[in-house]
Amino acid sequence: MAMTNRQVAAVLQEIGQLLDIHEENPYKVRAYERAAELVGMLDRPVATMGEDDLQAVPGIGKALAEKILAIAATGTCPERDRLLAATPSGLPALLALQGVGPKTVGRLWKVLGVEGIDDLEAAARNRRVRALKGFGPKKEQEILRAVEEARKGAERMTVAEAGLIAAAILAVLPGEARVAGSLRRGRSTVGDIDIVTSALPGPANRALRAIAESVVEEGEKKTSLRIRGRQADIRYARPGEEGAMLLYLTGSKAFNIRLREIARTQGMRLNEYGLTDMATGRISVYRTEEEVFAALGMAPVPPELREDRGEVECALRGDLPLLVDETDIRGDLHVHSDWSDGAMSLDAIAAAGEERGYEYVLVTDHSASLGIARGLDASRLQKQQEAIRRVNRTASCTLLSGVEVDILADGRLALPSTVLDDCDLVVASVHSAFRQDADTLTRRVIAAMEHEQVDIVGHPTGRLLGRRPATAIDMARVIDAAALTGTALEINASPVRMDLDDIYIRQAKEKGVKLAIGTDAHSSAELSHIGHGVALARRGWCSAGDVLNTCRRADLPGRCQ
DNA sequence: GCCGTTTTCGGCCCGACTGTTTTCAGTCG
Numbered sequence: 001m002a003m004t005n006r007q008v009a010a011v012l013q014e015i016g017q018l019l020d021i022h023e024e025n026p027y028k029v030r031a032y033e034r035a036a037e038l039v040g041m042l043d044r045p046v047a048t049m050g051e052d053d054l055q056a057v058p059g060i061g062k063a064l065a066e067k068i069l070a071i072a073a074t075g076t077c078p079e080r081d082r083l084l085a086a087t088p089s090g091l092p093a094l095l096a097l098q099g100v101g102p103k104t105v106g107r108l109w110k111v112l113g114v115e116g117i118d119d120l121e122a123a124a125r126n127r128r129v130r131a132l133k134g135f136g137p138k139k140e141q142e143i144l145r146a147v148e149e150a151r152k153g154a155e156r157m158t159v160a161e162a163g164l165i166a167a168a169i170l171a172v173l174p175g176e177a178r179v180a181g182s183l184r185r186g187r188s189t190v191g192d193i194d195i196v197t198s199a200l201p202g203p204a205n206r207a208l209r210a211i212a213e214s215v216v217e218e219g220e221k222k223t224s225l226r227i228r229g230r231q232a233d234i235r236y237a238r239p240g241e242e243g244a245m246l247l248y249l250t251g252s253k254a255f256n257i258r259l260r261e262i263a264r265t266q267g268m269r270l271n272e273y274g275l276t277d278m279a280t281g282r283i284s285v286y287r288t289e290e291e292v293f294a295a296l297g298m299a300p301v302p303p304e305l306r307e308d309r310g311e312v313e314c315a316l317r318g319d320l321p322l323l324v325d326e327t328d329i330r331g332d333l334h335v336h337s338d339w340s341d342g343a344m345s346l347d348a349i350a351a352a353g354e355e356r357g358y359e360y361v362l363v364t365d366h367s368a369s370l371g372i373a374r375g376l377d378a379s380r381l382q383k384q385q386e387a388i389r390r391v392n393r394t395a396s397c398t399l400l401s402g403v404e405v406d407i408l409a410d411g412r413l414a415l416p417s418t419v420l421d422d423c424d425l426v427v428a429s430v431h432s433a434f435r436q437d438a439d440t441l442t443r444r445v446i447a448a449m450e451h452e453q454v455d456i457v458g459h460p461t462g463r464l465l466g467r468r469p470a471t472a473i474d475m476a477r478v479i480d481a482a483a484l485t486g487t488a489l490e491i492n493a494s495p496v497r498m499d500l501d502d503i504y505i506r507q508a509k510e511k512g513v514k515l516a517i518g519t520d521a522h523s524s525a526e527l528s529h530i531g532h533g534v535a536l537a538r539r540g541w542c543s544a545g546d547v548l549n550t551c552r553r554a555d556l557p558g559r560c561q
Numbered sequence: 562g563c564c565g566t567t568t569t570c571g572g573c574c575c576g577a578c579t580g581t582t583t584t585c586a587g588t589c590g
Contacts, residue, residue: 024562027573031562061563099579101588136581181590194590222577224589233590235577248575253590260574265566271575 002047003072004474005039011071011080012036017092018083020102021109034059037254039068041309043507045476047072090116097146099139107132121147155466156189157230159532160495165228166193172207175199176239180249186304186535188498189465193232194249198239208234235272243286248272250289254308255301262296262312270296304538321543326534328544330552331360331397332527334404334427334458334490334518339384340365340374342522346384346391346399352524353397360553361397363388364404364427364458364518367414376403378419385422398553400424404458409433411447413454420453425558427490427518429458430471438472445478449487455558456516456548457482459492459499467496475504479511486557488514488548491540493533494526505540515540516548 003011016032038059039046046054046068054065070077094105094117108114111132112123120143123129129140157165162183170177173195178184181194197204201220209215212225223234237245248256249272263270267278274285275295286292293300298315302323305311314320335349336342344352346363353361365384368375376384381403388399404427406414413420413428420426428448436444448454460478461470482489489508492499497520500508505515517533519526537547544550548557 028562030573035562059563063562099588103587134581134586138580142580192590217578219578222590224578235590249590251590253574256590257574264574269575273576 002045003075004476005042005046007075008046008068008071009036009040011076012039012068014092015067015080015083017095018080018087020095021087021091021105022083023102023106031059031064034254035064035068041503041506043476043510045072088115090119093117093150094120097143097150099142099146117147117150154229156191158465158495159183159186159188159190159498160529161230162190162193165230165232166195168211169193169195169208169227169232169234172211173197173199173234174203174207176242178242178246180235180246181233181251184250184303185252185306186532186539188501188536192230193227195232195234196237196242196246196249197234198237198242201236204234204236237272238285240287241274241285243288243290243292244270244274245272247289247292250303250306252307255306255312258308258312259296262298262316266296268296302538304535305541307539321541323538324534324542324544324547324550326531328547328550329358329517329530329534331358331362331400331549332356332519332521332530333362333402333425333456333516333549334364334492335361335521335527336365336404337363337384339363339380340376344521344524346387347395348524350391350395350397350399352527353399354395356527356530358397360400360556362400362402362425362427362518364402366431367403367405369406369408369414369431375406375414378415381415381419382422400553400556402427404429405454406431407444407448409436409444411444413448413451417451417453420451421559423453423559425455425556426453427456427458427516428454430462434462434468434471436472438474441471442474442477445473446481449478449481449485454487456488456490456518458490458518459494459497459520460489460504461499461501463497463499465496465498470499475500476507479504479508479513482508482513483511488516488557491515491517491533491536492520493517493529493531493536494520495529495532498532498536500536500540502536502539505536505542509540509542509546514548515542515546 012032013036016029020029038057051065054060067077094100114120114123124140124143130136166179175198177195177197180196183190205218205223212227214226216224221236225232235245235249260270269276274283276283290300299318299320301311301315337344337346349361366375368377385401388401391399402423402425407428407430463470519529521527
């Protein structure tokens, strides 16, 4: 049973949680969490690595390397089995409850016999929780509330939802404010909204109360509120001193820890207010993040890279990559028209592309097949190509003739290659039989990539955030096949897809695979989603040269000349 | 459990806020 790196990472994460519940050394817990992150990032399957290879990774030592290899081979390791035997299976889920940490879980279990979320709810309702030392009625209410939230299945939100909530908060804050947190780092989903403001806490808190569902906590330095079913954290900074606060609240947590360690090696202490010289006790404050980085002797790290994935070392050496920027993008490579399920006419697409300053937009309507309404068959695709030529006579933004052709369950394409030959570029995507096993699905997509006419694989994992999980596709194999066949992989910028994940983008880039950013727009407003895709590309360490749609039209692959 | 231009043992980021406290533990970011 060879496990994928993601599966191994999940097991390491689980061990970390179990150790946490058993009140093991917190640094040991962190070591497992870090190992999970590291394994998830490796571009080689750990099952094919030796103990020495693993130990060469900073953060993985002898003990973890042994366990990782055992997990990769058997799915588990003695340490995990021992912990599982000693822990009710419902306990790890309690750690996800807001306000409930490892200490609380341990005491609920040992003192009250709570073994899962149902037990906990019953205990809180029967007022047995308040009997614990250090607990009271309020804590009991907080627990019931957290249980209710968990039952609702509070998932991370899309960047679109997060953007709307952030905008609503920025609109009422009486002063300068900046978005921080994972939204600023460009993550594919967002847990909560983080905002730094130089507004005065008094007036700001009043304004926030007016738009909040409830106020979780409120202070002079920090306020947390519930808004539209989500949590938002607001931190107050003095005007002209926001640099360290923005850095802190942008995170990630792992990145902050690294930065603070670096400060210490230089005899300084970094917190959200500034840098303190530990010899003199003097604190220096900064207006911008760049000034903080400079004081630490580092190049400024773009928010999208701040995950402790090697960017800290690059910044210290001064060799961070120059990342692709939205202004580098010359066109959109995935747009639907009213010839299939989109809302825009071809003229409207050309006009929308022109408005965005694009050289080109690739029109990629669906091919005809089961499931998708109004897909194009060979004859309608030819008619569309004629219509595109007519639009191009007058439009300043060129429409490229493409298609999003279905990859059928057996790996064949839904349109014959003679028809695809007439397209400028072809996107091939899976839209059916999502539940095939990993090997079948991976072979199926690779078979499509081996078609000479296929230039781009659309939304490679097929996930719909909050609605449909990623398919079982083995991205490591797909990336290798993309390198071999010269096929690009799409970064689908639709907020409900955000498909690929950053680690796959980075692995693809490192193997010389090109990435094609497409919005999958079905309406003109959705063309603006390109920025989400650029953020993902940046998170994957992509420079302009790694992204297909930074090319001039004449330099695109396929049959665009 | 990891790691070493102070260390092979003793460290491991730092601060805000709440509830239940009478000086602080726990959680969170």
